[in-house]
Amino acid sequence: MIVPVIMAGGTGSRLWPLSRQLHPKQFLKLCGDSTLLQQTLARLNGLDTAAPLIICNEDHRFLVAEQIRQIKLQGAGILLEPVGKNTAPAIALAALHACQEGQDPVLLVLAADHYIADEAEFRDVVNSASQLAEQGKLVTFGIVPTHAETGYGYIQRGVAFSQTGYQVVRFVEKPNREKAEAYLQSGDYYWNSGMFMFKASAYLKALSEFRPDILDACKKALQQGQKDMDFIRVNADAFIQCPEDSIDYAVMEKTNDAAVIPLDAGWSDIGSWSALWEIGNKDAHGNVSKGDVLALNTNNCLIHADHKLVATVGVDNLVVVETKDAVLVVHKDCVQDVKKVVEAIKKDGRHEHINHREVYRPWGVYDSVEAGERYQVKRITVKPGAKLSVQMHHHRAEHWVVVSGTAKVTNGDKTFLVTENESTYIPIGEIHALENPGKIPLELIEVQSGSYLGEDDIVRFDDKYGRS
Structure with a gap:
């Protein structure tokens, strides 16, 4: 039995302003009509797998649950990390959870934010890797390099285990240009994809040998955890004590059982705006555009318009991204510096790195339309059958x-x-709740007024989503 483990944590900043701390790239529709997480789950179709286990941050739990619901995926588990501790502990939690009922499945560990063009080839390689995993090997997928890339780590292959798999000689950190060229010419090196396949017991055995401190902390966190609706919660206090480390450092670089199997399927980790341009559908002038875009005398650009018309004239090699609350213009050669913009936003005490103007909640979404001194206007959409928490505010009326x-x-x-074109008033300090009893989305305008309008001025008394 193969159990897919989808790593959906992380709050990357390299695709700002689309990617935000509370809405990172794995939950975005960057290359198609579905999100990267949904594409990762759909990629499993055709493989003989059990229901997947998705590991995500506490803050992203309702995003994951909603995106699973949208694609009608049944039986998926959602394991919540109270804090990020890198990949070695996260996979340990998955392996321990998979073995709880006395089973020992093969785990297929995938990142939720990768793009793979040739999904049939991906499935063929996974089936080949599963044979090595059944033999006790810790398999990693090495991407066949297409150019001398300095932004990825590399894996050097050794003797062949089978027709497709090789012994791992070593893992190499991101090289300089000269070394990357040499690796490409040798033919013995692959890009490190961060995807793995192994029996749960094989990973736990290796972890007990090389990082027993991580294994012990994860055992304790899972044993003291609990089921919460559709979520698997580990004990936060126990997990916070767990050391932080990647699977590469903790296990793969130390074990003698590491194997690499090459994958040549049009893979990308979409780690920058230029990477998204590379995999995008280009027009006759090399432009990749999405939304309401008017490009005149424009070449080799990526232009993304979320809500407004974006027009470009006489420009080359630019990335232009428009959202409701931010606009990014950057040369494609400088896209790695986008994270410096996010750092500057944090330093200035702003909030545009945390969330979009539209904020998703388990009951629906709200859009912060306007804000000023002592007032704020939101457009709120509540899904049919959904209900906001029973709550009150100390500092604002609504x-x-x-x-x-x-x-x-x-x-x-x-x-x-209260029906269309009708209104109501919630005084300061009044306990209140909002529910959509109907069959269509409820949309309303909320005007808040008071001395403090922060989202933390909410006292919840009862909440169907476990937030009280």
Whole structure:
């Protein structure tokens, strides 16, 4: 039995302003009509696998659950990390969880934010790798390099284990240009993809040999954990004590059982805007565009328009990205410096690196339309059957105006319906709740007024999503 383990943690900043701390790239539709996470899960179709286990940050749990619901995936588990501890502990939690009922499956460890063009080839290579994994090998997938890349780590192959797999000689950190050229010419080196396949027991045995401290901490965190709705929660206090390390450093570079199997399937980790341009569909002038774009005398650019018309004239080799609250313009040769923009935003005490103007919640989404001194305007969309928590605020009052649908409102000791073009008022300190009892989305305008309007001015008394 193969159990896919999807690593969906991380809050990367290299694809800002689309990727944000609370909405990173694995949850974005960057190359198609589905998100990278959804594409990763769909890529498993055709493989003989059990239901996948998805590992994500606590803050992303409802995003993962919603994206699974959208593709109608049944039986998937969602394991929550209270803090990020890199890949070695995360995979340890997955392996321990997979062995809880006395089973010892083969784990297929995949990143949720990778792109693979040739999915049939990917599945063929996975099936070949599973044979090595059944023999006790710790298999990593090495990407056949197409050029001398300095942004990836490399894996040097040794003697052949089989027609497709090789012994790992060594792992190499990101090289300089000269070494990358030499690796490409030798034919013995692959890019390190960060994808793996091994029996759960084989990984746990190696971890017990090389990093027993990580294994012990993960055992304790999982044993003291609990099931929470659709989520598997580990004990936060125990997991915080776990050392931080990658699977490469903790296990793969130390074990004698490491094997590498080459993968030549149009892989990309989409680690920068230029990488997204490389895999995109280009027009006759080499431009990759999405949204309302007007490109005149423009060549070899990536132009992404989320909400407005973006027009370019007489430019080359640029990345232009527009969202509701930010615009990025960067030369393709400088895309690795986008993270410096995020660092500057953090330093200035701004919030554009944390979330978009539209913020997703388990009950729906809200869009912060306007804000000023002592007031804020939001457009709120509540999914059919969903309900916000029973709550109150110490510092703000709220006016709700229903635009479409029907709202079931609890305001103090009264519960009543508010329909289109009707409104209600929630005073400061009043316990209240909002619910959509209907069959269509509920949309309303919320006007907040008061001395403090932060999201942390919420006292929850009851919440169907476990946030109280």
